Every structure is written in structure tokens, then in C-alpha cells.
């Protein structure tokens with residue numbers, strides 16, 4: 001095994017330990033209460049899971065995308081909400097890593113890496129979800145600062161973050177070339193949290209509106225040049241979508257593992273496991289999960305190796321939608337195999353099924369991912 005493979009295995013082992021000993025015993029309760037798991041923030045911070053894509057010079061782990069996916073997959077096997085915490089931190093961080101000045105990186109990345117601080121990614125608005133190019137949040141330059149006004153919605157960690165990566169338009173007529181990123185720190189006057197969403201799935205993740213009313217942000221907190229945010233966001237999403245795929249693969253694998261163990265151990269299934277219907281379902285689940293995993297790690301590999309001439313955005317989109325569709329199918333069929341039992345909270349399968357639905361929708365809907373693939377093919 002070469003050094004990179006050893007490092008990846010070591011991340012896998014660490015994530016497995018945390019998943020088994022710390023996350024799994026909390027998963028049902030996190031779903032039931034919908035409360036944000038501050039204890040996991042502390043643990044993840046200690047393990048380096050909250051600074052995976054932050055360069056070493058700013059105190060981070062500087063892992064590759066493959067390791068990022070491995071960690072997410074292992075955590076998602078027991079709790080998809082808790083795996084999302086790792087992804088969102090990376091998504092909020094990447095625009096700063098790609099575009100921020102050294103001063104901004106020190107101001108933001110160091111506390112994220114060293115003090116367990118949290119960051120969120122504020123793009124979606126009530127009138128612009130899939131159509132991200134039409135953000136209405138406005139940033140107006142005044143002397144040495146900007147004044148931001150707008151309303152963001154469905155922001156993961158909106159109510160618990162210390163830093164907000166906010167995307168606003170500085171030149172609305174320029175559409176994507178007019179979008180600029182800013183870092184807004186918690187407590188800045190005019191920044192407030194609106195509605196907290198009560199979701200059917202991924203309930204342990206905090207999802208809120210973020211309201212910006214005359215929020216004054218120093219120019220030094222602008223992420224890169226004016227109009228550079230589209231490129232920063234696309235680079236970010238190309239890297240995070242395989243991780244969302246890994247979250248889906250982990251979730252599906254967790255459901256299948258549970259089902260197989262249950263069928264093997266429990267008296268009441270005696271005889272039922274021999275039925276062809278059940279066997280075919282189990283076989284299809286295993287095959288589809290392996291196929292999704294192969295696609296996720298292919299996308300991650302392309303990103304890590306910077307494979308020339310390959311449309312990474314296409315593989316990234318493929319991995320997100322294929323893996324989350326597989327997770328939806330696998331978890332639905334896992335509930336189906338256990339029938340009445342599958343519907344109850346005596347088993348984690350109904351939670352997993354609800355979580356899978358959410359993964360199909362966020363980080364760009366699966367319909368939009370299909371459009372990315374088709375556009376790339378036809379280009």
C-alpha cells in the first residue's frame with residue numbers, strides 16, 4: 001500500500017470508530033428530537049473532520065476528495081444527518097480556500113480548523129434555488145465596505161454557524177459574472193436567523209432562513225474579486241457532489257447491512273429469507289450500491305488526479321444523482337422487505353428512507369444534475 005492509500009485507510013478507520021462508538025448510539029435520538037448535535041461538533045473537531053479541505057498552513061488536514069468521501073461514507077452508514085455536518089463545513093470553507101486573500105484565510109480558516117467553529121454556505125433564496133444565477137441578495141460598495149441586503153433560505157447550519165459564506169450580486173445585469181462572495185461573521189448587526197425548517201429527513205441538521213438587513217461587511221471580507229463567486233461556487237460544488245454521493249452510498253450500505261443482519265439473526269424471518277422475491281431485492285441492492293460507490297470514487301479520483309480532458313462536472317453530477325437515487329430505492333426496498341416492521345421506529349430503515357429523499361433534493365436537485373450531464377454530452 002502506498003502512502004496515500006495508507007492515509008486514506010487511516011481516515012476510514014478513524015471514521016468507522018467514531019461512527020460506531022459515538023454517532024450510532026445517538027442517531028435515533030438526533031432524528032427524533034431534531035436537535036443539533038453539539039457533542040458531535042466537538043468530537044469531529046477533535047478528529048479533524050471539520051477541517052478536511054483546509055490547507056495545513058491554516059491548521060487544516062488538507063485531505064484529498066477521496067478521503068473526504070471515505071469519511072462521509074463511513075459516518076453516513078449510521079447517520080446521514082451527522083455526515084452532512086462534515087460536508088457542509090467543507091462546502092462553506094472551499095470558496096475561501098479558492099478565492100480568499102491570505103488575511104481572510106487567517107481570519108476564517110484558523111478558527112474553523114483550531115477552535116471547532118462552524119461555517120455555512122448561503123446561496124439559495126426563495127426566488128432562486130436551481131436557478132442560482134438569479135440571486136437577488138444585493139451587495140453595494142460604499143467607500144471601504146459593502147452593504148448587503150437579502151434573504152437566504154434552506155441554509156444548512158444557518159442557525160449555528162460562526163461564519164457565513166454569503167453570495168450576493170454586485171452587478172445584477174451581469175448575471176453570473178456579477179455574483180460576489182463575502183464572509184459575514186456571526187453577530188454582525190443586521191444578520192439574523194429566520195424560520196428553522198422542520199424537515200421529514202436529515203432532521204439532525206439545522207436548516208434555516210438567513211436574513212441580511214443593511215449588513216455592513218468590510219471590503220477585506222470579500223472572497224476574491226468582484227464577480228468571481230460563480231467560479232468559486234462551481235469548483236466547490238464539483239468537489240462536494242461526490243461527497244453527497246458518498247453520503248448516499250453510506251446511507252444505502254447502512255440500510256442493507258442492517259437488513260442482512262436482521263434477516264440472519266431474527267427468528268421471525270425463518271423461511272422468509274429463502275423467498276426469491278427477498279433474495280432478488282437483496283442482490284439488486286448490493287449491486288446498485290457497488291455501482292454507485294464506483295461512480296462516486298471515480299468522480300473523486302478525477303478531482304484528485306486532475307485528470308486532463310475529462311468533464312469533472314459531469315462525473316460529479318452523475319455521482320450525486322445516481323447514488324442518491326440508489327439510496328432512495330435501497331432504503332424503500334429495505335422497508336418493503338420488513339413490511340409492517342419496516343414502517344416502525346423499532347428499526348432505523350424508515351429514518352434512512354426519509355433521509356434519502358432529502359439527498360435527492362439538496363446540493364442541486366437530481367433533475368438539475370441530469371441536465372448538467374446532458375448539456376456536457378451535447379456540448
Ligand SMILES: Cc1cc2nc3c(=O)[nH]c(=O)nc-3n(C[C@H](O)[C@H](O)[C@H](O)COP(=O)(O)OP(=O)(O)OC[C@H]3O[C@@H](n4cnc5c(N)ncnc54)[C@H](O)[C@@H]3O)c2cc1C
Pocket residue numbers: 088120121122123124128129130131153154155156157199202207358361362363364365366367368371
Ligand atoms: C435539507 C436542505 C439543506 C440545504 N442546504 C443548503 C445550503 O446549505 N445552502 C444553500 O445555498 N442551499 C441549500 N439548500 C437548498 C437546495 O440546494 C435547493 O433546495 C435546491 O437547489 C432546489 O431548489 P428549490 O427547492 O428552490 O427548487 P426549484 O429550483 O424551485 O426547483 C423545483 C423543481 O423544478 C426543477 N427545475 C428547476 N429548474 C429547472 C430547469 N431549468 N429545468 C428543469 N427542471 C428544473 C427542479 O429540479 C425541481 O424539481 C438545502 C436544501 C435542503 C432541502
